[in-house]
Amino acid sequence: MELEEQIEELAELILRHKNAITFSGAGISTDSGIPDYRTPGSGTWTKYDSSIVSIPGFLRDPTQYYEYAMDMHPIRKAAKPNSAHLILAKLEKAGLIEGVITQNVDGLHLEAGSTVVHELHGSTRRASCLQCGQLFSMDEIMERVQNGENPPICKEFEDQPCQGLIKPTTVFFGEPLPKAPWDASMDKSRETTLMIVIGSSLQVSPANNLPDIALQTGSELVIIDLMTTPFDSRANLVIVIGEISQDVKDKIPSTVPIIHAKFQISTDNKIYKNQKVTAFAGIAYPEKFYNSLSEQGAILEKKISYPDHHIFDENDMLNLAENANLTKSVLVTTKKDFVRIPKSYRSLVSTLNGEIKFEDENLLKEILSNVIENKINDLAL
Numbered sequence: 001m002e003l004e005e006q007i008e009e010l011a012e013l014i015l016r017h018k019n020a021i022t023f024s025g026a027g028i029s030t031d032s033g034i035p036d037y038r039t040p041g042s043g044t045w046t047k048y049d050s051s052i053v054s055i056p057g058f059l060r061d062p063t064q065y066y067e068y069a070m071d072m073h074p075i076r077k078a079a080k081p082n083s084a085h086l087i088l089a090k091l092e093k094a095g096l097i098e099g100v101i102t103q104n105v106d107g108l109h110l111e112a113g114s115t116v117v118h119e120l121h122g123s124t125r126r127a128s129c130l131q132c133g134q135l136f137s138m139d140e141i142m143e144r145v146q147n148g149e150n151p152p153i154c155k156e157f158e159d160q161p162c163q164g165l166i167k168p169t170t171v172f173f174g175e176p177l178p179k180a181p182w183d184a185s186m187d188k189s190r191e192t193t194l195m196i197v198i199g200s201s202l203q204v205s206p207a208n209n210l211p212d213i214a215l216q217t218g219s220e221l222v223i224i225d226l227m228t229t230p231f232d233s234r235a236n237l238v239i240v241i242g243e244i245s246q247d248v249k250d251k252i253p254s255t256v257p258i259i260h261a262k263f264q265i266s267t268d269n270k271i272y273k274n275q276k277v278t279a280f281a282g283i284a285y286p287e288k289f290y291n292s293l294s295e296q297g298a299i300l301e302k303k304i305s306y307p308d309h310h311i312f313d314e315n316d317m318l319n320l321a322e323n324a325n326l327t328k329s330v331l332v333t334t335k336k337d338f339v340r341i342p343k344s345y346r347s348l349v350s351t352l353n354g355e356i357k358f359e360d361e362n363l364l365k366e367i368l369s370n371v372i373e374n375k376i377n378d379l380a381l
Contacts (some may be wrong), residue, residue: 027199131164282310
């Protein structure tokens with residue numbers, strides 16, 4: 001089945017069910033003007049330890065987080081919804097989907113016009129007092145920080161004095177998911193007859209339990225992502241956009257369309273040809289990274305994989321350094337993993353810089369937008 005036929009099938013599913021819920025991950029926002037600020041040497045994250053977005057790190061020294069937020073806030077404010085956000089808002093307005101469950105914190109679904117948005121990981125657009133619970137706009141808080149109030153403190157609540165620390169409503173490492181959006185997301189997952197997953201690898205718990213809840217209550221499942229996910233074999237329709245190894249490709253039904261992509265090495269990237277390398281990664285699909293090193297001509301002495309989103313600690317780094325020392329090799333990781341390494345160990349590690357390049361990166365968006373808009377127009381006639 002061709003890709004356009006698969007998108008036609010997706011549109012038919014949406015029209016048939018009319019109570020679909022969408023589940024979005026980071027992949028839906030990559031075209032929204034939020035740059036890759038994690039690039040070593042230039043990215044915001046290279047200036048700060050990842051512990052500043054853990055709740056223990058924040059409580060220990062909130063000023064470090066707000067210094068980081070000063071860099072990020074104008075970038076977040078400049079980000080705009082892309083066509084994927086806008087399509088979902090149109091579908092909700094047309095009464096064809098009942099809302100969005102999202103792992104993202106950028107607020108772009110709401111800005112695009114979606115009105116039912118369950119933000120599992122909070123939002124960078126709001127802040128709250130850890131003592132009295134009063135809510136603030138992040139714009140107001142960042143203006144106070146810019147004027148020298150770091151960290152910002154809650155002055156009063158309901159005419160009573162309060163000296164509570166103000167924190168963004170994003171979920172930090174070590175915090176539970178907020179109860180209201182999580183409960184609502186579980187309810188929606190149980191009630192829907194169609195869940196559409198867009199831009200999520202479905203690797204992060206507990207959010208990745210939601211498709212399972214939907215399936216257990218009889219829902220159909222559609223997955224659109226860069227790579228395969230653990231739920232592909234249970235889905236009714238899977239659209240994979242990306243580069244897939246042959247062993248994975250052999251497991252995918254011939255009906256699943258694939259838009260191929262390549263990991264393109266940056267022109268200014270360090271080349272590891274004929275160098276001994278100990279490669280390590282804590283990403284969902286590390287083989288793509290390892291294969292890119294091999295294609296460069298690197299001699300892979302060891303490949304060490306960690307769980308997706310792994311936060312590296314001192315023991316991890318000592319073990320990696322020992323491995324590299326034994327084989328007299330260079331430690332190399334991805335730029336995504338580099339930012340999760342303690343700053344004191346970053347000088348020991350090199351990165352492989354690059355980006356995903358699609359053969360036709362606008363194809364899926366154009367087909368999805370055109371087909372669904374035509375279907376909506378037909379429905380209105």
